[in-house]
Amino acid sequence: MPVHNREIADKFDRLADLLEIEGANPFRVRAYRNAARTVRGYPRAMADLIDDGEDLSELPDIGDDLAEKIDKLVESGDLPLLDEVEQRTPKALSELMKIEGLGAKRIKALHEALEIDTIDDLKEAAERGDIRNVEGFGDKSEEKIKQRLVKYAGDEQRTQLIEAEEIAKPLVEYLKKAKGLKDIAIAGSYRRRKETVGDLDILITAKQDADVMDHFTDYEEVDEIVSKGKTRSTVYLRCGMQVDLRVVPQVSFGAAQHYFTGSRDHNIAVRKLGIKKGYKVNEYGVFKGDERIAGKTEKSVYKKMDLPYIEPELRENRGELEAARKGELPKLIELDDIRGNLHAHTKATDGHDSLKKMARAAAERGYEYLAITDHSRRLAVANGLDEKRLRKQLDAIDKFNGDQDDIRILKSIEVDILEDGKLDLPDSALKELDFVLCAVHHKFDLPRKKQTERILRALDNRHCHILAHPSGRLINEREAYEFDLEKILEEAADRGRAIELNAQPDRLDLTDESCKMAKDLGVKISIATDAHSATDLDYMRFGIDQARRGWLEKKDVVNCLPLEKLLKLFER
Incomplete structure (x- = not known):
């Protein structure tokens, strides 16, 4: 049975959690x-790399020891060191790290002071008022833990x-290899490209003698068969995800795609439009009385509502139907626009590849330019650049650009926004750059007013061009400050500053709704x-997904500009 990258990564993350709780060497944890x-x-997939005889130790941050561990994980599914550490550490302790604000040191303090080993232990201690008496905590800390426990309990587990x-x-x-299968499509939030997915809805059309359902339930990663029928089966995979497979008539495939793609609110709004026209709209088609008048394609469903086709990413009932009726749907950005x-x-800081390798990877993807934005000095954990090291990097960029004509490296830096809103490097250093990326990396717990003022002060600096990952959130891990x-x-609109949509899959910061707000405000x-x-450059497509959900068009995005126009924009 194959071991996925996600499973390998989860085991490494869990091992890091437990080692951090034990107080292991920080470099080992990192x-x-x-x-x-x-x-x-x-x-x-790591398994495919191993099958192809590739050397895993050459991957970023892997090396010989970790390559050997990955090889054993792929072969057996086990990580012996993790088993060893789990035996000497209370198993539930790492679960506590899912509560925002509880890092390894704080969990260790609670464990030693109050014998807190589990989420339930933490709840009981918070209700008794015991946490406030532990050194390093207090009334406010205890109240925040209570609030985060409530949120944690209500969180839906999404992937x-x-x-x-x-x-x-x-x-x-795998399903495409089934006998008799004709069409196949994934629907649901996956198709709408939401940042997290609850389960998978897969739709197919098939010949009468198809063996798709047997083929589906025989999939090697199926852990539990919940139900199995001729037209619908539901399973849980080994990873815990639920998958629903539905066979629909060819004549209803478009209607089924529309219905099961959702969102629920979008579908309800479409059904109401249908009712006004005397139609019934469901997963089998659009009906006038008993006659099916549309449904083979999604376009036919929208056409009967007197609407153009609406892209799946927009289907959240946030004004897309009204925009479609008025002919004002956005021409959504595409990956090729970048x-x-x-x-x-x-x-030079916390990246894995050289400047030259990053540049060549960007050129291979057809980019005209790539900005190198290594961290500034305050982020010591990332080996941030001081003025002297920044100058050395700028000289290296000049040399590289002098030797190349297919891509331009832009001089930049991801400079920390300090607690008082000042930037981590002086203007004398920042003015040498093509543009400056500014970001908050610490003091996430400032009160709302102080955090807002801090960022506004940074935007006031004429050398601040882009605010990076604006909310600081990490999906399923850390809330926005x-x-x-x-x-x-x-x-930002008044000052002519841009805002970043960070395409890292664990950030996707801005949210889709915030992208729409930015667009409406002219940012x-x-x-x-x-x-x-270099491989991280491929994350751009996730940023495009989020941008499309946020109604963004090519004209809204600065890095859709050719180099000359981009540099003029930064000059302003």
Whole structure:
């Protein structure tokens, strides 16, 4: 049974959690976290690399020891070191790290002071008021833990889109081999390209003698068959994801795609339009009385509503039907519209590849330009650049650009926004750059007003061109910090600053709704990968997915501009 990249990464992350709780060497902990990140985001399966005889130790942040561990994981599914550490550490302790604000040191303090080992232990201690008495905590800390426990309990377990793809793509390829299968499509939130996916809805058409259902339930990753029928089967995969497979008539395939793609609110709105016209709209088609008058294609469904086709990413009932009726649907941005990437790191700080390798990878993707935005000095954990090291990097960029004519490396830096809103490097250094990327990397817990003022002060600096990953969130891991995003966007528009849509699959920051707000306020967006290796440049497509959900068009995105126009924009 194959072991997916996601499973390997999860084991490395869990091992890092447990080692951190034990107080292991921080560099050792970071090595496992970096390896998890590399494996989780790698475009090819580790198992395929091994089968092809490739040397895993050459991958970013892997090396000989971790390559050997990955090889054993792929072969057996086991990580002996993780088993060893789990035996000496309370198993539930790492679950506590899912509560935002509880890092390894704080969990260890709670464990030693109050014998807290589980989520239930934490709830009981919070209700008794015991946490406030532990050194390093207090009344406010205890109240925040209570609030986060409530949210944690209500969280629906959803899978990041990149991980859902790793599950869905091989399953679809497997299903295509079934006897008698004709059409196949994934619907649901996966098709709408939501940042997280609950389950998978797969639709097919097939010949009468097809063996698709048997083929489906025989899939090697099926852990439990919930139900099995001629037209619908439901299973749980080994990873825990539910998959529904439905066989629909060819004449209803478009209607079924529309219905099962959703969203629910969009479908209800379409059905109401149908009712006004005397139609019934459901997963089998559009009906006038008993006669099916549309449904073979999605376009035919919308046509009967007197509407043009609406892209799946827009189907959230956020004004798309009204825009369609008025002929004002956006011409959504596409991956081919992107001319360059404005956020990338090298080995000079916490990246994995050299400047030259990053540049060549960008050129291979057809980009005109790539900005190198290594971290500034305050981010010591990332080996941030001081003025002297930045100058050395700028000289290297000048030399590279002098030798190349197919791509231009832009001089930039991801400069920290300090607590008081000042930037981490002086203007004398920043003025030497083509543009400056500004970001919050610490003090996430400032009150809403102070956090907002901090960011506004940074935007006031004439050398600040783009605000990176504006909310600081990590999907399924860390909430956005508290700040007034609308105020930030309004002021960014007034100052001519751009806002980043960070395409890292665990960030996707801005959200889709925030992208729409930015567009409506006239703020320009940079869709950037925050690449820490050459392969990370491929994350751009996830940024495009998010941008499309946020109604963004080519004209809204600064890195759809050719180089000359982009540089003029930054000059202003």
